[in-house]
Amino acid sequence: METSPRRSSLSLKDILFAPFVLMLEFPLVPIAVLVVLALLGGYVYYWVNIDLFGLGRPDYKNLHFNSGNSQVVASSGLYWNISYESPNESNYTGLVRFVSPDREPTVPFLTHDILVTTGDFANAQLVDTSVFDHHFTWHLSQKITPSGKINLIHAVPMNEALYRQLLGIRSGQNAVIHGLEILRIEGYQKTGEYLGKWEDDGCNSLLVTFVQVLKAQ
Numbered sequence: 001m002e003t004s005p006r007r008s009s010l011s012l013k014d015i016l017f018a019p020f021v022l023m024l025e026f027p028l029v030p031i032a033v034l035v036v037l038a039l040l041g042g043y044v045y046y047w048v049n050i051d052l053f054g055l056g057r058p059d060y061k062n063l064h065f066n067s068g069n070s071q072v073v074a075s076s077g078l079y080w081n082i083s084y085e086s087p088n089e090s091n092y093t094g095l096v097r098f099v100s101p102d103r104e105p106t107v108p109f110l111t112h113d114i115l116v117t118t119g120d121f122a123n124a125q126l127v128d129t130s131v132f133d134h135h136f137t138w139h140l141s142q143k144i145t146p147s148g149k150i151n152l153i154h155a156v157p158m159n160e161a162l163y164r165q166l167l168g169i170r171s172g173q174n175a176v177i178h179g180l181e182i183l184r185i186e187g188y189q190k191t192g193e194y195l196g197k198w199e200d201d202g203c204n205s206l207l208v209t210f211v212q213v214l215k216a217q
Contacts, residue, residue, distance in 0.1 A: 077190025095122035119148015178210035
């Protein structure tokens, strides 16, 4: 009588050690290449202002802003309520010293971090700036009291055309960005279950209504 071999089930230990087994079986050079490509891909995805052939673009066909821009509804049933600091628009004009895409899955229409500077803050020889994890810092290279302004904009473009314009902004350009100051974004499941909120900390979350890149003088 023939007996069929027993099927062995994978344990958690087998799954955890599988990558190490693969590393032993394959040459090191291809693995190193894959690691470098993965790191490069991660850098491009999170830090370079492109939409990766549409992979990083908000799905505007399935995201709908209501007439007062107080709510965004997805075709899946998810929705977000937006509250504003003021009914008046703000204007940010200056030198862009940093721009990167935002990849926030809980707020898919929050698309960019853009650092706009004026006065001494626009002078790299006087003020060093950096942006990480939606926060900015600045440091003086000389003992002066800096003049001018520095604002980190968390951009919510209200349509795809404005999103495309934001994609064209590069560090070192002068730009104009108008919009409404967002106080809070709160997300909900279709059933009404609360998902969480977005609220900036000393920055400027902005429903973007106008974008212009200025020609260098």
